[in-house]
Amino acid sequence: MDVSHLLDELNDAQREAVTGDAGHLLVLAGAGSGKTRVLVHRIAWLIQVHHVSPMGLLAVTFTNKAAGEMRARVGELLGIRPEGLWIGTFHGICHRMLRMHADEVGLPDTFQILDSDDQYRLIRRVIRDMELDEGQFPARAMQGLINHHKDEGRRPENIEHLDNPHAAQQVAIYRYYQDYCERSGLVDFAELLLRTVELLRDNPARRRHYQERFGHTLIDEFQDTNRLQYALVRLLSGEQGRMFVVGDDDQSIYGWRGARVENVSDFVRDFDPQVVRLEQNYRSTATILEAANRVIDHNDDRMGKNLWTEGEAGEPIRLFAAWSAEEEADYIIARIQDWIGQGGSPSEAAILYRSNAQSRLFEQVLLREGIDYRVYGGQRFFERAEIKDAMAYLRLLHNRNDDPAFERVINVPARGIGERTVERVREQARSRKISLFAAASELIAAQGLPARAGKAIESFIEKINMLDEQTANASLGDTMSAVVRAAQLGEWYRGREAPDRAETREENLEELVRAAESFEQPAEDEQAGLAPLASFLAQAALEAGEHQGQSWQDCVQLMTLHSAKGLEFPLVFMAGLEEGLFPHQKSVEEPGRLSEERRLCYVGMTRAMQRLYISFAESRYLHGQRILSRPSRFVDELPAHLIEQVRPRQPAAATQTGLGARPDSSADHGLRLGGTVGHQRFGIGTVVSLEGQGDNARVQVNFEQAGSKWLVLAYASLERLD
DNA sequence: AGGTCCGCTATTTTT
C-alpha cells in the first residue's frame, strides 16, 4: 500500500514524530507547528503502516472541539470513519467506561452527570444541611476544594491534617457531599475521572483488559493534564502500551485549575520517551516569532524551544501607548476599519484581553461604528436557566432520585411551594435517607403537610408521573416537547421578565425541542444499552454547546487570551498590557504565577499570523473607579528592534487631563520624545518616555540591543544623537 | 410566599 501521502506534506521533525518507532514519544509542539496534523497522521500511520487495529488506539483530548476536529481529520485522511477507534475527551472516555462498568464501580445504571452549576448548588445545600456558617465555608470555595482533592486523587479518607478543626470540617463537607452523590446516583466531572482511575487501579481484570486493548495511547495538550489525568493515562497504557504525548510547556496556562506542567517532565522521567521538537512555525511572520521567543525566554525551567519560519520578516509589531482605555479602544477599532477598508475581512481580526470585563469598551465602540462582532465566553446553550429548568424536568422523568433537579423545579414555575415546605421535605428525606421525590410522596401519603402546600406538592408529583406515563413510548423529541409544554416555562418567564428577554427564552426552549428531535444517539451508547434520553442528558452535561450563536457571521472576534489558545488570526490586538491587569495583580503576588502570565502573553502573540498590535492604557475604569497603570513588564521584554512605536508617548500638555504627573517636555536636559540617544553600555536607542525634573528626571529608552530601560538622567550620561 | 433593595465583591475556563 502506498503510504507516501501520509508523509509527503510533512517536514522532517513532523515525519520523525509520525513514524517514531522507539517506544514512547514526546512531541514538543510549538505554537502553529502542525500539532494536530502530526496527531492525525500518526493515527493513520499506525493503522495503515503498522496495521494496528483502530480498536487498539486511544486518542485523548481536552475539549470536544479538539476531539471532533481530530475525528473528522482522521476520517478524511483514511477515507473512512475507522470503526472502534476511541477519540474523545478525558471526561467523555471515562463516562463511557463508567457506563459500561457501572455495576462494578457501584453506580446505578441511571447515574447522572452533575455539571458545575448543579455541583455548586448541591454543595451549598450540603453546607446548609450541616448547619454550617456559609461565611466560614463558602460554597464556591468548597467546590474548588472538593474538585481539587478529586483532581489529586484524594477521597475524604485520604486527607490528613485533621488536627485543624476548620480543615476537618471541610473534609466533613466533602464526605457529606460525596455520600449525597452516591445515594442519588450523581457524578460530578472530577468524579468521572476518579471513579475510572479507581476502577482500573482496583480491578486487575479490567485493567488488564484495557491495557491489552490499547496498544497505543495518544494524548493532546499534555501540559494541561492534572495529576488524575496523568494517573489515568498511565493505567490505561500499562507496561506494554506505547504513549504518544503531544504538548508545549510554553503554552501551559491552566496551572490555576490544577494542570501540572510538571507532568511533561515527569513523563520524560517515567517513560524515557524519544523527544521530538516541532519548532517550524507555519502561522506567523518571523518578526512575531522572534518577539514571542524573546518574551518567553524570560522564563526559567523550560524544556527549551525556539520557533522559526521560512517565511518573511513581515511588519514590525505596533506598540500603542494610550492615555486611556477609551482611546485604546478607539485606536484598535480604527485599525480594524483600516483593515476592512483594505479588503480585509472582519473575522480575520481578533481583540485579545486578559479579563472578560475588558470587552465592554470594545463592544461599545464596535456598536457605535456599526461593525459586527462576536464575544467568546458567554453563557452556553445548556447552561441557560430556562434550558436547565426544562432539563431538570427531563431528569426527573429519567430518575426520580435526582435531588438537584427536584430542588431546581419544585417551585419553578411558582406553584406556592416555599422554603418552609421544601425544608419539611428535606427533613423527611434526611431522616428516612431517601430522595426528595420519595420523601415528598411519603409526606403526601402520610398527610404530613399543611393542606395548601400538600396539594401543591401533590400536583407536582402527579405532573411528573403523568408526563412519564404519557411519554413512556414517545420519541425523545416528543418527550421534550411534552415536557416543555407541561412545565409551562415559557409562560412563567413571560410573566416575570422583559418581553424581549422572555422571547429569547421561549426561542431557546423551542431550540431545545428541536435539538431533542434531531438528536442522534451515538452507536456505542446504544450498544451499551443506554436509553436515548440518558444519552441526551449525558451529552448535555458533557458538551454544553456553543458559546454564542453567531459564529457563522463574518465578524470581529473578541475573547480572552485564554480562549484564544489554539486559534489563529491574520490581525491580532493584544490590549491592556498594564501591570496589575496583565500580568494580573493576583499573579504577581503569588510566587510562580508570573511565568504562567508570561506564557499567556506568548500564547497571545503567537495567535497572530500577519499583523500584531500591542497596546496599553495609562488610565482605565476598574470596578467603577479610574485607576492609573504602568505598562506591563511584558512590553519591556519585547525586543526594541521589532517594535514600531505607533505614537511615542506625547508630552502631556496637549492631552493633559489632570490625572497624575505627566512627562515634562520643557525640562532642560535637551532630550525629546522619539529622539535618538546613545549609552555607553546599552548602545543606541529611542527615547520613549520622560518623567520628573532636575535630579529626579528619569527617561525610558528603547535600546536597539538591550531593550527598554528606565534611566535616571543624573547618572545615565546619555548622548544626544539627533 | 414572593418581591425588592442593599451591600459586597471583583482573573483566567473546560468538562
Next chain:
DNA sequence: TAGCGGACCT
C-alpha cells in the same frame, strides 16, 4: 460598573 446573594418588607 454590574451581578449575585441575603436580609428585609409586604
